[in-house]
Amino acid sequence: MKQFIKTGGRHRTLEGWPLVFTLLVTVSILIGGAIEFIPLVLVESNIPKIDTVEPWTPLELAGRDLYIREGCNNCHSQMVRPFRHEIERYGEYSKPGETIYERPFLWGSKRTGPDLARVGGKYPNLWHVRHFDDPRSTSPRSIMPRYNWFLNWDLDYESIPGRLETLQTLGVPYTDQQIASSIDDARTQARGIAMDVEAAGGPASLETKEIVAIVAYMQRLGTDIKKSTASTSVQP
Numbered sequence: 001m002k003q004f005i006k007t008g009g010r011h012r013t014l015e016g017w018p019l020v021f022t023l024l025v026t027v028s029i030l031i032g033g034a035i036e037f038i039p040l041v042l043v044e045s046n047i048p049k050i051d052t053v054e055p056w057t058p059l060e061l062a063g064r065d066l067y068i069r070e071g072c073n074n075c076h077s078q079m080v081r082p083f084r085h086e087i088e089r090y091g092e093y094s095k096p097g098e099t100i101y102e103r104p105f106l107w108g109s110k111r112t113g114p115d116l117a118r119v120g121g122k123y124p125n126l127w128h129v130r131h132f133d134d135p136r137s138t139s140p141r142s143i144m145p146r147y148n149w150f151l152n153w154d155l156d157y158e159s160i161p162g163r164l165e166t167l168q169t170l171g172v173p174y175t176d177q178q179i180a181s182s183i184d185d186a187r188t189q190a191r192g193i194a195m196d197v198e199a200a201g202g203p204a205s206l207e208t209k210e211i212v213a214i215v216a217y218m219q220r221l222g223t224d225i226k227k228s229t230a231s232t233s234v235q236p
């Protein structure tokens, strides 16, 4: 063995010192990693911005936090991959620029249920209300659990400014004015959804309940890119 190491030249000698070798390998991997990683963080233009992508409204943000609270991402992904079968089922594939304001991201990797990245506008508000109240009422053999408490639990409006402020600290471009008016804005958007649900024959006075926030969030998902004329449409 010794003979073999000697004849193998300097590299063989290095390999004969396991600790030194491990250290050198670690250092070179770290340097390589840093060279790949640092420009990604520093150069903003690495992520192509999409002009029509804007931060969540206060009500949608509250809905997104309910989505996280309930762990919806354990069953639903929010990323359409650039494969033909995905695009045909869900719509345009997800772009990095669509999730620049996501803290934390909710791309997910588990699809017990369908991908939700483009679910906004797919169903009327009332469909979502019925579906959360009891998924079997809209999708007969669904295995999605009921979230009927969304219709009964009061939405914590008072916590909304704090939610926006936290994201502002993390770099999401909310203005102080938007934070100051966030409760009023959320109530206005909630009233709109509640009135629409009632007009469509659904339950009345939902504007104070959690359901309006989660529905607002669902209806916005993946819609920003549709406002963009420059969006790269998929050529089948």
Ligand code: HEC
Binding pocket: 066, 067, 070, 071, 072, 073, 074, 075, 076, 112, 113, 114, 115, 116, 119, 122, 135, 139, 142, 143, 144, 145, 147, 214, 218
């Ligand atoms: C146990 C897994 C599971 C969990 C947890 C779950 N879902 Fe689902 N979801 C499903 C399945 C399965 C379907 C397909 C059948 C149906 O429409 O109910 C579905 C369908 C949906 C749809 C309709 C999608 C479409 O394109 O038709 C929406 C919207 C949705 N879920 C939202 C949610 C939200 C929001 C939560 C959390 C509050 C949640 N789901 C939690 C399994 C789950």
